[in-house]
Amino acid sequence: MIILTDCDGVLLNWAQSYNWWMHRKGYRQKQPNEYAMDKCYGIPRDESRDLCKTFCESAAVGFLPPLRDAVKYVRKLHEEHGVVFHCITSMSDDRYAIKLREQNLDRVFGEGIFERLVCLPCGEDKDEALERYRDSDFIWVEDKTENANLGAEMGLNSFLIEHPYNVGKETHEGVTRVKNWQEIYEYVG
Numbered sequence: 001m002i003i004l005t006d007c008d009g010v011l012l013n014w015a016q017s018y019n020w021w022m023h024r025k026g027y028r029q030k031q032p033n034e035y036a037m038d039k040c041y042g043i044p045r046d047e048s049r050d051l052c053k054t055f056c057e058s059a060a061v062g063f064l065p066p067l068r069d070a071v072k073y074v075r076k077l078h079e080e081h082g083v084v085f086h087c088i089t090s091m092s093d094d095r096y097a098i099k100l101r102e103q104n105l106d107r108v109f110g111e112g113i114f115e116r117l118v119c120l121p122c123g124e125d126k127d128e129a130l131e132r133y134r135d136s137d138f139i140w141v142e143d144k145t146e147n148a149n150l151g152a153e154m155g156l157n158s159f160l161i162e163h164p165y166n167v168g169k170e171t172h173e174g175v176t177r178v179k180n181w182q183e184i185y186e187y188v189g
Helices: 014-024 037-041 045-056 059-063 070-081 095-109 127-131 145-153 181-188
Strands: 002-005 084-089 114-119 139-142 157-161 175-178
Touching (some): 014 045, 014 059, 037 045, 045 059, 059 095, 070 095, 070 181, 127 145, 139 181, 145 157, 145 175, 157 181, 175 181
Parallel strands (some): 002 084, 002 139, 139 157, 157 175
């Protein structure tokens, strides 16, 4: 069985590390529950994009901590149900950043759990990456409402990991909201 998953905000706690990194650079959050970093920090969009890209291509991206209960239940899905994961992330297409992401996932979750890693440029849409899985009914786990909706439109079994920035956002009928990986584990089991 294959589960498709985003990485940041789903497997790894990108926001915690990014906020710490931004704090060290003298930035303070203005709207902490905002997904868009320009709004979160009250800075121009171009500056925000540049900062996100710089962070995602820095050594910091190789040391992100896990999100909530992800380690426990991703491992259980792999060990008990033979699930392998295909990770699709809009982090960076820089080869060194990709290597750091691979090492981070292997160190946190264990080797062999992630069969495929697709790294797109920072902030890029996932339409093309998900196209190969269209109408497969694979589970697709996301934290960004638009990407969860996209998965549902493409015939995937979409799950949206709940965060303050996506609560109250409209989802398509085929999207299931979950608080954590335990709920996904129970769905599979």
